[in-house]
Amino acid sequence: MMTTEAPSEFNNLETLSTADLLAGMNQLDHTVPQTVARALPQIERLVEAAVARLGAGGRLFYIGAGTSGRLGVVDASECPPTFGVPAEMVVGIMAGGDGAIRVAVEGAEDDAEQAWRDLQTHNIGAGDVLVGIAASGRTPYVIGGLNAARAAGLATGCVVCNAGSAVAAAAEFPVEVVTGPEFITGSTRLKAGSAQKMVLNMLTTATFIRLGYVRGNKMVDMKLSNIKLVERGERMLMDELGIDEAEAAQLLQQYGSVRAALVARL
Template sequence: MTFTKTTEQDSNYNHLEQMSISELLININKEDKSVPLAVEKSIPQIEVLIAQIVAKLNSGGRLFYIGAGTSGRLGILDASECPPTFGVSHDMVIGLIAGGDTAIRKAVEFAEDSTTQGWKDLQTFNVSKNDIVIGIAASGTTPYVISALETCNSKKIITACITCNKNSPLSKVSQYPIEVIVGPEFITGSSRMKAGTAQKLVLNMITTATMIKLNKVKGNKMVDMQLSNNKLVDRGTKMIMTELDIDRSEAKRLLNQYKNVRSAIQNYRNGN
């Protein structure tokens, strides 16, 4: 099959500098509306991957995201939200970016072109066949990501990818490819826009569905969240009030005692 980078094709709009602010916003929004529909088409691919992730994490394995630029930053963002949201270890979901932590804030020139550094970065965490590695690259051509997944495959480590081009080199080296075809960007080639939005939506699906299946959510509440600020303490207190039908002072007392919503509810029901 012929590989065409639709993410690099010419924008459907021209003479952007001549548009009013209102026209720019309306047209960007028009393009953005197409992204969830593109993600919807990929749900079967996402579902199969999540089943693999749940199995690995249930067995003590870890989930790795590896990417460059915007894709790498999105993986790190998703990974960093798992501990506070679901109360899991920082070692369960790990995000890696070409160029290291410096690249989270500032672009590191040519870091994505390395064909050896991706695997080296994974080795820092002693990645093994107990784990699962997802490469993230809108283009599907990033050497840093592709080479890392190729080595993972040779080590019998499950690989997957999130990309926005059909039949990309990255998809071909991934055991579980997710392809979300969003088409040309509003600014030609600016894949931080629709492609980035698509990747974020898929990442939301992956970790949210996985954590629910790992019993990190009760009903529709984040009962294992970390109580790291006043807003979350207040949210936790209200969860306990609602679940146990008790007043605020009693709920606050339980939360202060057990430091965790789930634990507070369970101990109250057990008469502790």
């Protein structure tokens, strides 16, 4: 039996108070960072592969189904506003299409050929990276996509939550975060989902830092798409240049980005 499907350490949940339910979930959640820490060497190898491919002009693709697929879409969608990269540089693809982000498409994850067809609509090629996300480690959509991508010369990675899985076997750079039984038996949107989110955070954040999209500890290439981010950009310029708010606002308006303003001044 997969450990993500093993019986919960808690039982008779319907009889517990709200306080006890929350305490139990929190107790299990404390194990997630420790599990991710044990996978750091695997994550490092995947990051290095991503840095090499994206640094040479490649792209990063995620494929997955259900919660795993949604996590990939979320991580991909957050890269352009955070790092100022083009939307096509990190792409999340879900079994069942974009509609499955909100409403499950039954059986979509069982088609082992569909992922590669979905990826080909993006003109995917050997210079790109494909990461399959599957808590179970056995999703046919993900396995098929990884096998086809690896045969085509792509760098392939995965994030799974069971040891010795078929998904991990299909990937060149597997990341296994074995999170164990869930609070509700089999509900991998809980610990497994949290672990996967942490790994994806590490993957894209470390990759784009290595590629030069962060200065010091600041998102100097972020898109100034709302008032909060404009104000953050102004604070960055004030801190870096020792100027007042009015001058920072003027520079940001003139150059359109924190990086451009810093380059002009420094």
